[in-house]
Amino acid sequence: MIIGVPKEIKNHEYRVGLPPAAVRELGGHGHQLLVESQAGAGIGYSDADYGDAGATIVGSAREVFAQAQLLIKVKEPQAAERSMLTPDHTLFTYLHLAPDRPQTVDLLASGATCIAYETVTDAHGHLPLLAPMSEVAGRMSVQAGARCLEKSMGGRGVLLGGVPGVEPARVTVIGGGVVGQNAVAMAVGLGASVTVLDRNIEALRQLDNRYGNRIRTLCSTRDALEQSVIQSDLVIGAVLIPGASAPKLVTRDMLRRMANGSVVVDVAIDQGGCVETSRPTTHADPTYVEEGVVHYCVANMPGALARTSSQALSNVTLPFIVALADQGPVPALLADGHLRAGLNVCAGKVTHRQVAEAHGYEYTEAEPLLRQLQTH
Structure with missing residues (x-):
């Protein structure tokens, strides 16, 4: 799978979705990593560091979005990024959709599969990625x-x-x-x-x-x-x-x-x-x-402590990213109910009950929708 890591563009956001160590790990699973130039520069990771870890460095976010199937970010996509999303994309990042109607509208229009870190669960009912x-x-x-x-x-x-x-x-x-x-x-x-x-x-x-x-x-x-x-x-x-x-x-x-x-x-x-x-x-x-x-x-308070935050975040997201890349998004989501709890928007439908209630959309249960997508 082609995994893309764009540079974060939110105000004073220096975190990065994948540090070089995580890039190396995913490369070891046979995946291709595309990293936007300077994506990790704010916290001391150079393009050379990513190149040494096996990534291909590209010059712009547009190139990342055009080629990648799985997009790994930290913060919610900004308007310019949302305009580049397509139904072929799986986006894995923090979304916080309930108070953000414009983002919700844009993600629905994109048709992308959007998984929010903050609603992925674990066996104890906790939120391990948050x-x-x-x-x-x-x-x-x-x-x-x-x-x-x-x-x-x-x-x-x-x-x-x-x-x-x-x-x-x-x-x-x-x-x-x-x-x-x-x-x-x-x-x-x-x-x-x-x-x-x-x-x-x-x-x-x-x-x-x-x-x-x-x-x-x-x-x-x-x-x-x-x-x-x-x-x-x-x-x-x-x-x-x-x-x-x-x-x-x-x-x-x-x-x-x-x-x-x-x-x-x-x-x-x-x-x-x-x-x-x-x-x-x-x-x-x-x-x-x-x-x-x-x-x-x-x-985005942790963005001020971006190196610590990026490393801590990658520690918990990496196993889910490996699953999404190794199995494919739909099989991975069907196989893991805790990861599926993170699915907020998919194929133009709202698949998280609280997000649907916040914006007055119809709630679509994730598992039947994914099974329908799997058969097509």
């Missing part, structure tokens, strides 16, 4: 929040861990999943006063067992959430409903009652954000102030 980026984003959220609390960034001028004789910053983490767990780890490590909220008592129990009285765990009722948010210096939104838009848990009224210069980091922004006032920002212009609160809502 987890490494959630780990990076969770840890980075505290770094970003600490920076935004500095006066020069519009913040209150509060040091996250305080100093002897001065209390530390109060941090509220909304969500005890992978993002929340990693945010808690960083915030506790920096000496902040940490509260974490979730409706999953088992998740809270695990955090309580790990940190004891170094954190406060609360069942996420409206009252508990409101009181925690308005008393916080830093709020981290770490809410996820797989495949669906994030619920707006933090309201504008709550933000009005926070101290001026407080900070919100909405990690859920890829799925529309869990803060009412959130809107996507970029690494080039990451923050804005609304209701006196600094908002950090960068939609």
Whole structure:
């Protein structure tokens, strides 16, 4: 199979779909790798590195799209990339379609088979291809929040861990999943006063067992959430409903009652954000102030830590890419229900229930559609 790796073109996105080590692995399976020139340059991988790994270097994304059957990316295809998709393509990347109608419309029109990293599952009901980026984003959220609390960034001028004789910053983490767990780890490590909220008592129990009285765990009722948010210096939104838009848990009224210069980091922004006032920002212009609160809502946070993120992502995506390439997309999707859970759009149909509900499309069950395609 011909596997293509275009250079990412989203604002300040330096990650790459396949590092050279993964290219070498796929080449060992007999596949041809096409890599756009400079695809990995932002994180220290040269064209020569890819050439040494067995890839053919091509000069433009258009050449990659024209020749490749399986396209491996990191971020959702931008409008220029979507215009090059055809029914002969299988696209494997993060999509986050529920809050993004224009992308959904374009992918349906393309006829391509589009598999989203973020909805692939495992035997435990987890999201293994989302987890490494959630780990990076969770840890980075505290770094970003600490920076935004500095006066020069519009913040209150509060040091996250305080100093002897001065209390530390109060941090509220909304969500005890992978993002929340990693945010808690960083915030506790920096000496902040940490509260974490979730409706999953088992998740809270695990955090309580790990940190004891170094954190406060609360069942996420409206009252508990409101009181925690308005008393916080830093709020981290770490809410996820797989495949669906994030619920707006933090309201504008709550933000009005926070101290001026407080900070919100909405990690859920890829799925529309869990803060009412959130809107996507970029690494080039990451923050804005609304209701006196600094908002950090960068939609590709791990892109700032691109080398670590690319390697971590490739570690978990490579076995699925091998399966797609070795077996062919339709047989691989039929053989693996967990990979099939990642199929969001196929042959002009929406094959993920939450995406269909978000945009008012008819939901098409993936397995019968794939069996129909297999017979043609």
